[in-house]
Amino acid sequence: MLRYITKRVFAMLLTLLIIATLTFFLMKLLPGSPFNNQDKLTETQRYALNEKYGLNDPVPVQYINYLGKLAQGDLGYTFQFDGRTVTSMIANGMGPSATVGFEALVFGTLVGLVLGIAAALKHNTFIDYGAMIVAVFGIAIPSFVFAGLVQYYFGVKLQWLPVAFWNGPEYHILPAFSLSVGVIATVARFMRTEMLEILGTDYILMARSKGISKNAVILKHCVRNSMIPIITILGPLSIGLITGSLVIENIFAIPGIGEQFVKSINLNDYPVIMGTTLFYSFLIIAIILVVDILYGIIDPRIRVAGGKS
């Protein structure tokens, strides 16, 4: 297991290096400068500014310089705000982004599981149809449409919850909820399908005929075994949350980092483009790694190379 993880971590670093290289050269193909006042700068001023930030060097030289700094953990300074490092921008924005994402994931998975289990147990009843309608809508309606709707109804019309901002626990509810809709839907559908399949298997019949109570069978055998595909989709789902949070943060005025992912490209803010890309890539690769490791723990049938340890 340990050998497997070391190997994976090494592959992860290599992937990051490839991503960094590609992003760096693609980014340098963008025309324009990172300076805020570009439309009013004269040629001489631009030259001097480029000189200061090393942007007059040939791109390969800039690339080597960047990697050198990256190896020391230095992501550089943003061009958008005076004296702020990319590291501090990511560190400050990561908190709210991660909080909303995590809350949405936990809430969405729990509700999705409950819906899915209920639908499967009450197969072909009102509850089943209801749950699946929720799921279909959850998949069909993008989170930002949903966010706009709940913001208007719960924030403006009913005034139960704050319209926007990031001040306390009650401010988390609408954004986390809007973001979780997709998760609820996906988890519920997967859980229902899987439960139905397992409920019809021989070993469940066997367990029941041994006289084990219905509840114990459902909890111990059925739900546990149905969880495996859920773990599988949690990886892609979390990645979906990262991209979804980009819009949700904007709508609910959450001081997250998602916005910078797109904005930095439009502004040619090179250090932030590199910083956010690497950060998100790292996150996604790490999630995939964790999911792969979790497999082995939950389902002994999926053991990676090395077998006994």
Add this chain to the structure above:
Amino acid sequence: MKKSKWSLLLTLVLVLSMFLAACSGGSKDGDEKAKGGDEGTKSDKPAEPQVLNILDGEEIPSMDSSQATDSVSFEVMNNVMEGLYRLDKDNKPTEGVAESHEVSEDGTVYTFKLNPNAKWSDGSQVVAKDFVYAWQKALSPDTLSEYAYIMGPVKNANAIQTDGDPLYGKVDQLGVKAVDDTTLEVTLEAPAPYFLGLTGFATFYPQKEEFVKSQGDKYALEANTLLYNGPFVLNEWKHNEGWQYKKNDNYWDKDNVKLDEINVKIVKDVATSVNLYETGQTDITGLSMEYVDQYKDHEDLYTRGEATVFFLRLNQKSEALKNANIRKAIDMAYDKQSMVDVLLNNGSTPAYYLVPGEFTPGPDGEDYRKTNGNFGGYDLEKAKELWAAGLKELGKDSVELELLNYDSDGAKKMGEFFKNQLEKNLPGIKVSIKAQPFKQKLELESKGEYDFSYAGWGPDYQDPMTFLDMFITDGPHNQMAYSNPEYDKLIESAKKETDEKKRWETMLEAEKVLFEDQAISPLYQRGVTGLQKPYVKGLAHHLFGADVSYKWAYIEGKQ
């Protein structure tokens, strides 16, 4: 139909019940805290709490007056800092740190008397050498201020910035001198009647050297690493969330400052701003085009003209656009009025000029725009005539041109409209559109890789020259290969002219020449639309530099 409505209802009920069941535990506490924070109002104050709640679209990029380049920074600084003069409600210079000034006979030497009561927020006096330090800092090659060119009118400012010039980097040669603590002498390159207003611009604010140096590279990065000398101070600055102004008790004119507190929150989404306005959490919101119709009859709606003009650059590197008849035909072949009414719908007005209206009154008190009138206009018949003549001169029967455009939704619609009108009205023209993100568009523009380009220009100071000198031959902002020696001569002589009336007439003449050549095809003068609560009074809006002053604002009739 009925079925889908039912299922929608069902969905909502289900979702809602889930969500209430899961969340009801943690949502009660902390709710009151946010709302009931301002209890400590003193009894001898006006009956109402003087608190303004507003939104801004961006985090503050810079609070260092020699580094700032953007409207958010300019606006915040305008309210927490003060230059020699500041702009009042009518956009006329009014006393700031300076309490009076004298101008030499030839108009090039300004002697400012500083107010001894003007204080920094640490209680020390704002003295003449604070200005000298800040101005020299802005021009120093080490600072690399992106806005340093704004100091151009001050003697030697341009030479100090020009690499290779004998004066390059010699900031002590700048035309500014601290005679004593309360006397500042500024020498200009040439008379500049707009100079007084310019001293209210951020780059001209003072900085206290001792404090700046003690903060090192932390200077102006947080609310407490900065000294203030304006009507307000930054009490709190939460990066990416918002900031809070508090009245500055050390301000020399604090008796005229009525607001105690201004809370600014960062919101980037217009729909969210509107919802916050509806729930009373912000007192002002801007509106984008799609909301204007919805709020058209709302009593809180305001529209306001700005001094920014949008126009099409006609690149004379293009063979077709080098022909004057072709340029004139194009300008006359599309309907600017309906373009503004239908596509913008936000208080913008069609432009038939370069220098915006209600921006600069001349020595006679008459607006520049009023005196010079409009140039050209929608005239299909004449457009077709000129077009035919132009094509004949070119010896062609069709022309293909590319429009370089911004990639915003609004700009894309404008581009489509322009293409559609031209292709309908001018036989043989084909327009292709290239939409690019803002910075990439600017780059292509400065390289001259386009035929038409949708461009805009806002003023740097309150004078027609800020628009006019853009188009001198090989000027850094010309970018369309326009060149007319007559135009160059007029601009040059206006810049040197000491007689204010003559200078004004020369500038009027210059714009006429520009339109005889039809160097550009003006589109519109931008306006803004928004909602403002009726109890917000006394806001001063400006046409260049900072957008708003809160110094004279107050709350009346909220309760």
